[in-house]
Every structure is written in structure tokens, then in C-alpha cells.
Amino acid sequence: MSTKHDAIVIGLGIVGCACAWALSRRGLRVLAVGDAPIGGGATAAGMGHVAIMDDSEAQFRLTARSSELWMALRDELPSEAAVDYCGTLWVAADEEELNAAKGKHAFYQKRGVRTEVLDETSIAEAEPNLRSGLAGGLRIIDDSIVYPPVVCEWMLAEVVRRGGAVRFAHVTGATRTRVQLDGGDVIDAGVVVLAGGDVSARLCAWLPVRPRKGHLVITDRYPGFCRHELVELGYLKNAHSHAAESVAFNLQPRPTGQMLLGSSRQYGVEHEEVEARMVAWVIERAKLYMPRIGSLRVVRAWTGFRAATPDSLPIIGGRDGVDEPVIATGHEGLGLTTSLGTAELIAAILTGAPTPLDAAAYSASRDFGGHDGH
Amino acid sequence: MRAERARVAVVGAGPAGIAAAVAARSCGARVVLLDDNPDMGGQIWRRVQDGPAGEWRERVKQSGAEIRGGVTVFDAEKVGGRVRLRCDGAAGASVIDAERVVLATGARELFLPFPGWTLPGVFGVGGLQALVKNGLDVRGKRIVVGGTGPLLLAVAAYLSDRGARIELIAEQADKSRMLGFAGAMIRQPGKLLQGAKLRASIIDVEYRFGAWIAEARGDDRVRQVVMSDGGVIEVDAVACGYGLVGNTQLAQVVGVGIGHQASAIGERQEGTRHLALGTGEEQTQEGIGHQASGIWGRQEGTGHLARGTREDGRKSKETRSADPKAGAWRGRVVVDDVMRTSVEGVLCAGEPLGIGGVETSLVEGTMAGYTAAGREELARGLIPRRRRERAFAAAMERTFALREEVLRLARPETIVCRCEDVTMARIAACDHWRGAKLLTRCGMGPCQGRVCGAAVEAMMGWRVRDARPPIYPVSMNALAATGGAMEDA
Ligand SMILES: Cc1cc2nc3c(=O)[nH]c(=O)nc-3n(C[C@H](O)[C@H](O)[C@H](O)COP(=O)(O)OP(=O)(O)OC[C@H]3O[C@@H](n4cnc5c(N)ncnc54)[C@H](O)[C@@H]3O)c2cc1C
Ligand SMILES: Cc1cc2nc3c(=O)[nH]c(=O)nc-3n(C[C@H](O)[C@H](O)[C@H](O)COP(=O)(O)OP(=O)(O)OC[C@H]3O[C@@H](n4cnc5c(N)ncnc54)[C@H](O)[C@@H]3O)c2cc1C
Numbered sequence: 001m002s003t004k005h006d007a008i009v010i011g012l013g014i015v016g017c018a019c020a021w022a023l024s025r026r027g028l029r030v031l032a033v034g035d036a037p038i039g040g041g042a043t044a045a046g047m048g049h050v051a052i053m054d055d056s057e058a059q060f061r062l063t064a065r066s067s068e069l070w071m072a073l074r075d076e077l078p079s080e081a082a083v084d085y086c087g088t089l090w091v092a093a094d095e096e097e098l099n100a101a102k103g104k105h106a107f108y109q110k111r112g113v114r115t116e117v118l119d120e121t122s123i124a125e126a127e128p129n130l131r132s133g134l135a136g137g138l139r140i141i142d143d144s145i146v147y148p149p150v151v152c153e154w155m156l157a158e159v160v161r162r163g164g165a166v167r168f169a170h171v172t173g174a175t176r177t178r179v180q181l182d183g184g185d186v187i188d189a190g191v192v193v194l195a196g197g198d199v200s201a202r203l204c205a206w207l208p209v210r211p212r213k214g215h216l217v218i219t220d221r222y223p224g225f226c227r228h229e230l231v232e233l234g235y236l237k238n239a240h241s242h243a244a245e246s247v248a249f250n251l252q253p254r255p256t257g258q259m260l261l262g263s264s265r266q267y268g269v270e271h272e273e274v275e276a277r278m279v280a281w282v283i284e285r286a287k288l289y290m291p292r293i294g295s296l297r298v299v300r301a302w303t304g305f306r307a308a309t310p311d312s313l314p315i316i317g318g319r320d321g322v323d324e325p326v327i328a329t330g331h332e333g334l335g336l337t338t339s340l341g342t343a344e345l346i347a348a349i350l351t352g353a354p355t356p357l358d359a360a361a362y363s364a365s366r367d368f369g370g371h372d373g374h
Numbered sequence: 375m376r377a378e379r380a381r382v383a384v385v386g387a388g389p390a391g392i393a394a395a396v397a398a399r400s401c402g403a404r405v406v407l408l409d410d411n412p413d414m415g416g417q418i419w420r421r422v423q424d425g426p427a428g429e430w431r432e433r434v435k436q437s438g439a440e441i442r443g444g445v446t447v448f449d450a451e452k453v454g455g456r457v458r459l460r461c462d463g464a465a466g467a468s469v470i471d472a473e474r475v476v477l478a479t480g481a482r483e484l485f486l487p488f489p490g491w492t493l494p495g496v497f498g499v500g501g502l503q504a505l506v507k508n509g510l511d512v513r514g515k516r517i518v519v520g521g522t523g524p525l526l527l528a529v530a531a532y533l534s535d536r537g538a539r540i541e542l543i544a545e546q547a548d549k550s551r552m553l554g555f556a557g558a559m560i561r562q563p564g565k566l567l568q569g570a571k572l573r574a575s576i577i578d579v580e581y582r583f584g585a586w587i588a589e590a591r592g593d594d595r596v597r598q599v600v601m602s603d604g605g606v607i608e609v610d611a612v613a614c615g616y617g618l619v620g621n622t623q624l625a626q627v628v629g630v631g632i633g634h635q636a637s638a639i640g641e642r643q644e645g646t647r648h649l650a651l652g653t654g655e656e657q658t659q660e661g662i663g664h665q666a667s668g669i670w671g672r673q674e675g676t677g678h679l680a681r682g683t684r685e686d687g688r689k690s691k692e693t694r695s696a697d698p699k700a701g702a703w704r705g706r707v708v709v710d711d712v713m714r715t716s717v718e719g720v721l722c723a724g725e726p727l728g729i730g731g732v733e734t735s736l737v738e739g740t741m742a743g744y745t746a747a748g749r750e751e752l753a754r755g756l757i758p759r760r761r762r763e764r765a766f767a768a769a770m771e772r773t774f775a776l777r778e779e780v781l782r783l784a785r786p787e788t789i790v791c792r793c794e795d796v797t798m799a800r801i802a803a804c805d806h807w808r809g810a811k812l813l814t815r816c817g818m819g820p821c822q823g824r825v826c827g828a829a830v831e832a833m834m835g836w837r838v839r840d841a842r843p844p845i846y847p848v849s850m851n852a853l854a855a856t857g858g859a860m861e862d863a
Contacts, residue, residue: 039807044812080813149812218818220847261850274842276449276460282856283850294851296843299820301853 005031005164005189007206007350008179010171010203012036012156013043014339015328016195019153022343023193024162026351031189033179033356035170036154039149042335045304047216047262048254049229049339050144051088052187054107058313058361063334064113065357066341067142080150083254085196087355088143089118089127089228091249091289092135097233101138114141120279125228126303128235128292145229148336175323177249194325197335208368209317209330211305213266219296223257232289247278247285251293253374254368261286265333267308274301280321296299306332310369314338316345316362327364375855376468380406382607382746383459383472384439385447385624388416389732390724390739391478397743397806398476399437401752402716405743407439408461410446410846416480417500418732421507430736435654449843449856450475450628450720457628457719460843460856467852474719474746477625477707478739481618483746484828486776487790487798488783490590491614499529499615506536513537516800518589518599518607520544521615524731529613530579540579541607546616546780549583551773579737586780587614602779617774620726623841625707631716632839634709698699704728712753721746727861730767737763781833793819807836820847 009020012034020032034040050070053063074083092098097300101117116139117127123137156166170182178188194200198211232249247268252260264278279301286293309315309330318326326349328342335342341357348355360366382398384391387409395407404763412432413420419427429789434441445468449460451790457475461468464687481496490496497505499521506512512600519530532539545552572851599607622632688752707722709715714723723742724735737760741753784790796816804810807817807830817823817838822845827838 030658037806039812040808058604152686153813217850219850255650276451276843276853280854284858286850287854294849294854296850297820297847298850298853299822301844302841310423371393373608 005029005187006188006190006192007193008033009030009193009195010034010174010179011041011195011197011200011329012038012152012166013041013195013343014039014152014336015043015197015331016193017152017155017159017341018343019195019328019346020159020164021024022340022347023350024159024164026347028164028190028351029162030159030164031167031187032156032159032164033167033169033171033181033187035168036292038166039152042306043148043152043197044149045214045216045302046148046336047250047260048146048148048336049088049250049252050146051229051334052143053106053334053337054104055312058358059334060107061357062314062338062341062362063156064111064354065344066338067144069340069344070144070146071142072339078144078154080147081154082147082150083144084146084254084255085142085144087228088140089123089230090138090140090233091123091130091230092137092233093289094135095190096134096137098137100233101136105137108140109270115139116141117174124254127228127230129292130230130287131291134289139228143229146336149324168182172205174325176318176325180265191258192325193328193346193350195328197329198305198328200307200327203354204324204327207327207329208310209315210267210306211270211330212308213264213269213272213303213305213366214262214333215264215274216260216262217279217282217283217298218261219259220252220299221257222296223224224253225293225296226251226253226290227255230289231263231283232285245278247281247287249285251286251290258299259293261293263333272303272305274303301315307335308332311366314342314362315364316342317349317359317364319364375466377467378470379456380404380470380472380741382406382474382476383408383457384471384476384478384743385409385459386416386478386480386724387414387434387441387443387482388478388724388735389419389430390480390735390742391416391476392419392430393736393739394721394743394746395439395441395480395721396430396437397437397740397752398432398747399743401744401747401749403747405437405439406472407441408433408445408447408459408470409443410463412443412545414441414443416735440697446846446848447624448846448848448852449625450477451843452628452717452719457717460852462848462852462856467849467855469856472719474721475628476713476739476742476746477630477720477722477726478724478735479621479624479726480735481620481729482824482828484616484619484832485614485825486616486780486783486829487613487786487788488587488589488830489785490592491597492789492792493590493592493596494594495592495596495610496590496612496614499525499613502611502613503529503532508531512611515540515610516541516608517611517613518542518544518587518609519613520546520585520599520774521617522546522780523615523617524770525615525617527581529615533613538611541609542585543579543586544585544601545581545583545850546586546777547583547774548777551775552583562666571849586783587612588653588783600796616776616780616832618725619704619730620706620731622705622707622726623824623845625715625720625722625726626839626841627843627845628720629717630720630828631708632705634705637855676744697760705837711757712745712750713738714745716759728764728767729771730763730769734760734763735768743819776832784833790794790829791816791823793817793821793826796826801830807831807834808840810836811840822847 006028020030118137173180201207228253248262250262315330383403445463456471459470591598706728707726713721721742723738744752784798794815796814800814832839
């Protein structure tokens with residue numbers, strides 16, 4: 001039997017694991033290689049919110065398709081994956097934001113996504129700890145949360161069951177069909193997929209991907225303090241502005257009863273330290289929406305790095321005629337959600353399996369608008 | 375929120391911190407002494423008024439140091455040449471920018487999980503002692519004291535004075551080792567006396583060597599213990615303790631170098647908060663540890679195997695210490711010979727440098743206080759005394775090194791992480807601490823791995839070194855108040 005692998009996937013975050021898993025489900029023998037623990041990297045740091053988003057048609061399609069795939073996986077995942085269909089509640093502070101919520105409602109309705117507009121009274125009933133006087137909100141009914149590292153482990157276990165393997169090593173060089181490992185080992189494969197997250201450009205220098213740091217804090221257990229994943233509607237404006245620093249209110253009720261609070265976005269910071277200033281900012285923002293949150297006890301704070309692209313869309317696929325890996329990165333703040341759509345698309349590109357997704361929108365050869373990613 | 379500057383801030387008001395405050399004050403420096411407990415005195419002197427406890431308490435009160443109880447320091451960071459302490463407590467959140475900080479944060483108990491250890495009625499030795507000091511009635515109660523180290527005797531004596539019936543003291547170390555230890559004590563007459571006194575007060579109790587509690591049994595509470603030789607003893611309570619581990623979390627978050635050699639007297643380390651968190655720094659530490667031959671000529675094999683390292687120096691502290699039994703798994707703050715750590719302005723004394731006991735803490739605290747106040751030469755005068763104390767501590771550590779069997783008591787279904795209900799089987803399926811945290815949530819609860827982290831470090835030989843601010847649970851309000859303030863102070 002040949003020792004050659006059909007595919008090598010670099011990176012054991014959610015995107016790499018999902019790609020390895022999707023390829024092995026389609027019959028490929030996959031070697032997954034990573035230099036951090038399974039589900040480490042941004043995946044360990046993220047909030048695990050599976051959210052359908054509407055910034056652009058391309059983003060909508062990828063998140064909506066991914067959401068369907070998560071739904072389909074729901075009963076297969078182990079209980080430790082802590083899947084919870086708590087829904088998202090976008091919070092509108094004023095009339096202007098409520099109008100935006102209504103606009104989104106119309107957008108989602110037209111595309112078959114279940115949503116509901118809340119007025120001042122109904123949002124207060126839905127989330128009693130929000131401050132009074134908010135204009136309303138938009139509920140995305142089928143959004144969910146999940147604990148990503150456990151999903152990663154589950155996926156890789158299946159890869160191994162299907163004849164694949166996992167190897168812990170740092171990759172120092174990669175082409176379309178070969179990787180070189182730290183220490184000198186060279187491994188050949190039918191194809192190499194790069195899912196290295198925010199540091200992917202180390203193996204593919206042209207990639208316009210840069211790290212965007214985020215801070216999160218988690219509290220002790222306060223069951224029922226909030227019920228939905230809460231997100232401020234200013235979030236889109238904030239998150240997508242390319243300002244050096246921003247924060248937005250984002251609160252998630254963990255199935256344990258803990259409250260997970262986010263988050264900040266920073267460019268140009270390369271160290272993973274928790275910065276007291278950013279934590280304070282995240283909390284001050286939250287207090288504008290939920291004044292009572294101030295008395296909750298924080299048990300931990302941490303940071304992670306999103307892989308940001310100039311147009312806020314991931315890069316999925318290979319460039320023709322260039323001897324470099326097929327790319328699967330640049331998912332910024334949505335990579336947990338979009339990992340399943342990404343994996344389906346990668347499998348479609350490499351094996352011809354069907355997908356409703358249109359590869360062109362996420363193509364590695366698309367025009368990044370002359371942005372310099374470095 | 376209160377925000378202030380200080381010349382010297384001392385964190386921890388146990389023997390080390392008290393001595394540091396007294397020494398620094400004697401040189402004229404303004405000193406703030408902080409402790410999370412309302413009462414000063416630390417683990418051994420809290421609520422004790424007579425003897426040295428009373429004398430030192432009086433001395434520090436007279437010294438003019440400003441003493442603040444009930445203040446938890448949850449973060450320390452270098453900001454603009456000073457060390458910023460972020461604190462919370464009954465009096466609200468506060469920030470102290472100090473020129474020099476002495477970390478005298480003491481130690482906590484090591485719990486090694488065994489079947490039944492989570493039953494009500496099973497206590498840590500120090501924990502039970504504290505409960506009794508606070509009024510718990512143990513009169514007539516049948517208690518087995520088990521684990522390792524001199525604390526077993528001290529606590530057994532204390533409990534028996536309070537009317538408890540000590541059924542057995544089970545010391546896991548073999549008698550042959552203890553004989554060597556007695557030899558060491560003869561060179562330290564003061565300590566021998568202390569030991570002898572302790573023995574006398576519990577003269578009727580069996581002190582069994584090479585024995586340990588293998589299992590606790592009961593229904594709603596502990597009823598029996600099964601000993602290592604299979605013997606069963608009926609009990610009302612169990613006091614169990616496998617020694618102490620230094621509290622190095624605050625040192626970790628400020629970026630202080632942590633080593634693994636028993637001789638904590640290493641070389642001065644250079645390092646910043648950031649570097650110290652990366653893999654590179656850890657390797658540097660190892661390197662230095664190997665070169666600087668221990669003052670007492672003893673080097674424990676560490677042979678760390680780096681896992682999951684990344685080229686960018688960000689991330690992973692997945693390292694493994696080869697020999698968990700050797701005691702080398704206990705991380706220790708590295709200081710120079712006058713108690714300076716690798717971070718400018720940060721000093722350390724007492725148990726975080728390696729478990730040493732009260733005399734060591736007093737000497738090191740005094741030295742740190744002198745150095746912090748700019749009188750390094752006074753600190754140098756105490757180097758020989760410190761060396762003697764540390765030699766004794768090292769002998770003690772060798773004597774009470776954990777045997778393989780007590781590290782293997784947990785069964786697959788035994789809970790290791792009580793906060794998150796994680797069993798031994800789930801932890802054993804992982805290959806490093808970070809992986810275990812990610813996949814099992816072990817160490818992710820409110821105690822942040824203070825209990826299970828040390829146990830896992832000992833049992834699995836993994837490196838557990840991931841303290842991040844806040845090192846203690848703290849309100850959102852306190853984080854917000856202390857994080858934003860004084861940015862340009
Ligand atoms: C604070 C925060 C909150 C977030 N919240 C959400 C959310 O609620 N919902 C959501 O959908 N998304 C969220 N995200 C985004 C999501 O976490 C990421 O998009 C996703 O985890 C990216 O996965 P990945 O596999 O691409 O990258 P990573 O998880 O970073 O994994 C990449 C892996 O590749 C490895 N690697 C890189 N280079 C090499 C090499 N040369 N050799 C070997 N291995 C290599 C790295 O070590 C790393 O482990 C959040 C992110 C952050 C930071
Ligand atoms: C539970 C227990 C019981 C013990 N009983 C005995 C005994 O009976 N006899 C004996 O000889 N030895 C005993 N010891 C050993 C004891 O540690 C030493 O003998 C001696 O107390 C060490 O002095 P220290 O000043 O270095 O540390 P400690 O006495 O431990 O003092 C450290 C102090 O710092 C405080 N602190 C730590 N971190 C922070 C923070 N972040 N913010 C604010 N305050 C902080 C702690 O609450 C504590 O008061 C015991 C140890 C423990 C853990």
C-alpha cells in the first residue's frame with residue numbers, strides 16, 4: 001500500500017479540521033498537520049457563535065449554507081460540543097438601529113431565514129437584564145452556539161477512522177503537493193490545503209491576511225442572566241470599520257450558566273497578552289447595554305487572533321498555475337461558523353462533489369482592491 | 375477608585391511579607407503591605423498572638439508600614455518603569471503604582487486526587503486546621519491524617535490538642551528517608567526541638583511511614599478509609615495533604631522568570647512580560663537552570679520536551695517535565711542572591727521560591743525588604759543564613775518527595791477537576807495541559823486550576839504555567855475601573 005496521502009491539511013483549527021473531515025468523508029486519505037493542539041489557535045479563543053450574517057450577498061450565502069450544515073450535524077456531535085440553539089438577538093439602541101433591524105428582517109425573510117422583530121416591550125421581556133429604553137431588536141431564530149475544540153477533536157477522530165492521520169509538527173514550506181516539516185521531513189500528497197489561520201502568510205507570502213486581536217472575558221455561573229447571544233447593532237459598523245481599535249457589545253450565555261463577553265478588535269498588536277485597557281473597554285461597552293453586568297465576577301480573560309482580509313471574506317481555493325497550496329483561511333470573526341461551508345467548497349473544488357456555493361466569490365484569484373495585506 | 379503611588383508595595387502579609395515590610399521601613403522607605411485576608415500573619419501566624427507571631431505582628435505595626443487587609447491583588451504589570459498592582463476588596467477596586475514590589479504570596483496545599491477524595495468530611499490538612507481555628511468542633515472525632523511532610527505532624531498535634539482522636543498519621547515517605555532527614559535536623563537544632571515538641575504532644579498516635587490513604591469510602595460523607603496496605607479504618611473525617619506548592623501566579627502575569635531547579639538561587643534573568651510568556655523564555659530558563667549548578671550540588675533531571683512550539687514565539691507552553699516524582703515539576707520563581715527577579719522592580723520572597731517554611735520566609739522577606747529599599751548590602755549580609763535555610767528546605771524536599779504510587783491513586787472515574795467535574799480518564803486521554811483544558815475544560819472553573827492544575831502537574835508531569843490576569847475572580851466593575859485608569863500616570 002502506498003504511504004502517499006491523498007491530501008495534507010495544514011492547521012488543526014476549526015477550518016483545517018473541517019476540511020480534513022469533509023475530504024475524508026468523500027473518500028480521501030488525509031494527513032492533518034498542525035503545530036498547536038487540536039482546536040488551538042483562534043479556534044480555542046473564539047466565542048463559538050454560529051451566526052447567519054448579511055454584510056454582503058457572498059457572506060450571507062456562506063454563513064447561511066454553513067448554518068444548514070451545522071444544523072445537519074447537530075445530532076452527530078458529542079454532548080461536550082455543547083450545541084445550543086439559543087438564537088441571536090441583535091439589540092437596537094435607537095430608532096435608527098431599529099430601522100436597520102427591520103431592513104435586515106426583510107432581507108432574511110426574502111431568503112427564507114427565520115427572524116423576528118422585537119419592539120421596546122418585547123425586547124425587555126426577552127432579556128430582562130438589558131437596560132430599559134432600548135428601541136427593540138431582531139431575533140435570528142436558528143443561530144446557535146457550539147464549543148469548537150471538541151468539534152475539532154471529533155472531526156479528526158473521524159479522519160483517523162477513515163484511514164487518515166494527525167501529526168503535530170510545524171510546517172516550514174509547502175507547495176501544491178508537498179510539505180516540508182520542521183526537522184527536515186518532506187511529505188508528498190495529491191494536494192495540500194493551507195488552513196493556517198492568521199499566520200498563513202508565512203507559508204504563502206502574498207496572502208492579504210493579517211491578525212486582528214480580540215479580547216474575551218468569562219464569568220462565574222449566572223444561569224439565566226441572558227438567554228440569547230446578544231449583539232449590538234452597531235457591531236457591523238464597528239467590526240467592519242478598519243480602524244486600528246474598536247469594541248462591540250457581544251454577550252453569550254454558555255450552557256454552563258457562565259456569561260461569555262466580547263469583544264475587541266485590534267490591528268497591529270502581535271502579542272497575546274491580555275491588555276487591561278482593552279478588557280476595561282469591552283466591559284464599559286457592555287455596561288451601556290446591561291448595567292447590572294458590572295457586578296458579575298469574571299473568572300478568566302483571554303485573547304485570540306482573527307485572520308482578517310481586506311474585503312472581509314475568506315479566501316477559499318487555489319490559484320491556477322501557481323505551485324502553492326490550496327488556501328482556506330481569512331475567515332476573520334466568522335470562521336467557526338463558516339468552517340463547514342468552507343470545507344464543503346474545498347471538497348467540491350478538489351473532488352467535484354456538489355455544493356450550492358459559488359466558488360468565485362471567495363476565490364484566491366479575486367481582486368483584493370489593491371490592498372496591501374502586510 | 376483609589377489610585378496611588380508607593381515606594382515599596384508588599385503583596386502577602388505572611389512571615390515573608392511582614393519581614394519585608396519591617397526591613398524596608400527600617401531603611402525609611404514608605405511601605406504598603408497588602409493581604410487578601412482581613413488578618414495578617416499568613417498561613418501559619420494568622421490568629422496566633424503569642425511567640426514570634428505576636429512579636430513580628432507588633433514589629434510591623436510599630437514600623438509605620440501601612441497595612442491593608444482584605445485586598446486581593448489580581449494583576450501586576452510593568453507600566454512606565456513602575457509596577458502596577460490592580461486590586462479589589464471590600465473597600466473597592468484600587469490601583470497602586472509602586473517603584474518596587476515584593477511578591478510574598480506564599481503557598482497553597484497540594485491535593486492529589488484519590489477515590490473518594492471529594493466526599494464531605496475529606497479535608498486538606500491545612501484546610502481542616504483553618505476550619506478548627508475558626509471554630510469547627512472536632513472533639514471526639516476520629517480522624518486519619520495522611521499525606522506527606524512535617525505539616526502532617528503539626529496539624530495532627532493541633533487537632534489532638536483540640537480534642538480530636540487521631541487514629542493514624544500516614545506518611546508516604548519511607549522510614550529510611552526520614553532517618554536522613556533527622557540527620558539534617560541535627561545540624562539545625564532549633565528545628566529538631568520544634569519537631570520533638572510536636573511529637574511529644576501526640577505521643578500516643580501511630581506515625582506510620584511508607585503508608586498512604588488509598589481510598590475514602592462513605593455515603594453522604596466519609597465513613598472509612600482504606601490504607602495502602604489494605605487495612606480499613608473507621609473515621610469521621612480525613613485530613614490529607616501532599617505538601618505545598620508556591621503561589622507563582624502573580625509572578626507569572628508580571629512576566630517573572632520561573633524555573634524548576636530545587637535551588638531557587640539562580641542567576642539574574644532578563645525578560646519582559648511578553649517574552650516570559652513565550653516558549654523561548656522557558657527554554658532559556660531551562661538552560662540557565664542546567665548551567666547554574668545548585669548551591670548544594672544537587673541537580674534534578676528536568677529534560678523538558680517542548681511540544682506545540684511555534685516559530686513566532688507566540689503560544690504554547692506545552693512542555694513536559696520528565697520526572698514528576700523528583701519534585702522538579704514544582705515551578706519556582708527565579709531570583710538573584712538579593713531576591714530580585716528577572717523583572718526590574720519586582721522582588722520575591724518565601725514559598726514562591728520553593729517551599730521553605732517560616733524561617734526561610736523570614737530571612738528572604740528581610741532580604742527582599744532591604745533590597746527593595748535600596749540597601750542591597752544589608753541583604754547581602756544575610757546570604758549565608760538564607761543558604762542554610764534553603765539547604766534544610768532542600769533536604770526536606772528530598773525526604774518528602776512524592777512516591778510513584780500516590781501519583782497513581784486516581785481511578786479513571788475519579789474526579790480531578792472539581793469545578794468542572796472532569797474525571798481522570800478524560801485527562802489521561804490528553805497529552806498536555808492546554809489540550810486537556812481545551813477538550814475537557816479542566817482548570818477552567820472559578821479556581822482557575824489552582825487545585826487541579828497542581829495535581830495534574832504532579833501526576834502527569836505536564837507543565838502548567840498559564841496564569842493570566844485576573845488571577846482571582848473579580849467583578850467586571852473592578853476590571854473596568856482598574857484597567858482604564860491612570861493610563862498616563
Ligand atoms: C475573540 C474572537 C471571537 C470569535 N468569535 C467567533 C464567533 O463567535 N463565531 C465565529 O464563527 N467565529 C468567531 N471567531 C473567529 C474564529 O474563531 C476563527 O475564524 C476560526 O477559529 C479560524 O479557524 P482557523 O482554523 O482558520 O484558524 P486557527 O484556529 O487559528 O487554526 C490555525 C492553526 O494552524 C496552525 N498553523 C499555522 N501555521 C502553521 C504551520 N506553518 N505549520 C503547522 N501549523 C500551522 C496554527 O498553529 C493554528 O493552530 C472569533 C475569533 C476571535 C479571535
Ligand atoms: C494551608 C497551610 C497551612 C500551613 N500550616 C502550617 C503550620 O501549621 N506550620 C508551619 O510551620 N507551616 C505551615 N504552613 C507552611 C507555611 O506556608 C509557611 O510556614 C509560612 O507561612 C510561609 O510564609 P510566607 O509568608 O512565605 O507565606 P504565607 O504565610 O502563605 O503568606 C502569604 C500571604 O499572601 C497572601 N496572598 C497571596 N496571594 C495574594 C494576592 N494575590 N493578593 C493578596 N494577598 C495574597 C495570602 O493570603 C497569605 O496571607 C502552612 C501552609 C499552608 C498552605
